[in-house]
Amino acid sequence: MPELPEVEAVRRELVPFLVGGRIDRVQVRRPDLRRPFPAGFARRLRGTTVSDLARRGKYLLAQLSSRETLVMHLGMSGSFRIAAARGEPEAHDHVVFEMASGVVIAFNDPRRFGVMDLVPSGAIERLPALGALGPEPLSSAFDGAALAHACAGRKTPLKAALLDQRVVAGLGNIYASDALNLARLSPRQHAAIIATPVGLPRPSAHRLAAAIKKVLSRAIDRQARDSDRSHPFRVYDREGQRCPNRGCAGVIRRITQAGRSTFYCSVCQRRATRL
DNA sequence: ATTGAGACCTGTCGGC
DNA sequence: TGCCGACAGGTCTCAA
Numbered sequence: 001m002p003e004l005p006e007v008e009a010v011r012r013e014l015v016p017f018l019v020g021g022r023i024d025r026v027q028v029r030r031p032d033l034r035r036p037f038p039a040g041f042a043r044r045l046r047g048t049t050v051s052d053l054a055r056r057g058k059y060l061l062a063q064l065s066s067r068e069t070l071v072m073h074l075g076m077s078g079s080f081r082i083a084a085a086r087g088e089p090e091a092h093d094h095v096v097f098e099m100a101s102g103v104v105i106a107f108n109d110p111r112r113f114g115v116m117d118l119v120p121s122g123a124i125e126r127l128p129a130l131g132a133l134g135p136e137p138l139s140s141a142f143d144g145a146a147l148a149h150a151c152a153g154r155k156t157p158l159k160a161a162l163l164d165q166r167v168v169a170g171l172g173n174i175y176a177s178d179a180l181n182l183a184r185l186s187p188r189q190h191a192a193i194i195a196t197p198v199g200l201p202r203p204s205a206h207r208l209a210a211a212i213k214k215v216l217s218r219a220i221d222r223q224a225r226d227s228d229r230s231h232p233f234r235v236y237d238r239e240g241q242r243c244p245n246r247g248c249a250g251v252i253r254r255i256t257q258a259g260r261s262t263f264y265c266s267v268c269q270r271r272a273t274r275l
Numbered sequence: 276a277t278t279g280a281g282a283c284c285t286g287t288c289g290g291c
Numbered sequence: 292t293g294c295c296g297a298c299a300g301g302t303c304t305c306a307a
Contacts, residue, residue, distance in 0.1 A: 002300065003300060003301090006300075034283070034284090034301090034302075034303085058301080073301080073302085075284095075301055075302080076284090076285095077284090077286085077299085077300090092285085110284080110286060111283085111284045111286080111299090111301095112283085112284055112285080113301055114301095115302090129302080129303090154277080154278095155277080155278080156277075156278060156279090160278085163301090172301070173299090173301085175300090236300085237300095258278085258280080259281080260300095261298085261299090
């Protein structure tokens with residue numbers, strides 16, 4: 001499920017039950033997810049108090065009183081379930097946190113692409129996956145200039161560049177397509193076209209950065225309102241439907257890039273769209 | 276150094 | 292109804 005907005009929603013949902021709470025016990029119900037759990041995982045969590053739950057890209061970071069940080073990634077199918085009391089574990093409940101409050105938080109992940117790790121709090125940036133992350137898209141550090149700089153000289157398609165977490169942290173397959181549609185840029189162009197030869201932003205870089213911010217913040221707002229389980233995407237999974245851009249009569253197409261589906265409008269996101 | 280393909284896993288959905 | 296392949300919102304590794 002989760003790209004940045006979904007992970008942020010999970011974070012907000014967990015905060016009231018986790019932050020300020022003490023972990024009484026942790027059940028680890030299999031030896032690994034995508035990677036093995038670190039040595040002594042359950043023991044090192046037991047008895048600690050959670051002082052903060054942050055998000056970086058698609059990672060959740062729980063700060064513990066033991067001066068370690070619990071690093072969590074939901075992969076493709078990870079989710080948390082909160083219960084008032086202990087009950088029967090469900091299929092694919094791999095980790096169960098029992099809080100001193102009595103609340104039980106189960107991590108469920110059928111595909112097991114998720115990750116849980118425990119690292120010294122001062123050393124988080126030394127984790128390769130976290131240290132290499134690009135800027136937070138909703139922060140002021142991320143703008144057209146930063147995006148252009150990261151894309152300069154790159155021949156990979158623009159869509160693929162947006163999925164590269166080193167370019168910007170937290171975009172995934174859905175919002176990459178949606179942001180490109182909003183910015184009216186072709187997903188197939190070389191990423192380099194949004195920058196000048198010396199890496200300065202072209203107008204398209206500013207448009208794209210703004211579109212990324214808009215698409216993500218709208219998604220976060222929608223998650224907060226919680227209701228709409230329907231189909232809130234601009235182009236993702238909308239092959240054959242009308243392009244949502246004003247004044248565009250195009251139809252959404254689907255192509256495969258780097259083994260993944262890309263949805264875009266063949267009219268307003270034409271390849272030749274310069275600048 | 277970049278880039279693309281394949282691998283990792285299970286569930287679901289559409290077509291026959 | 293049942294089987295089978297295609298596909299799924301994410302990374303990581305490996306070989307060009």
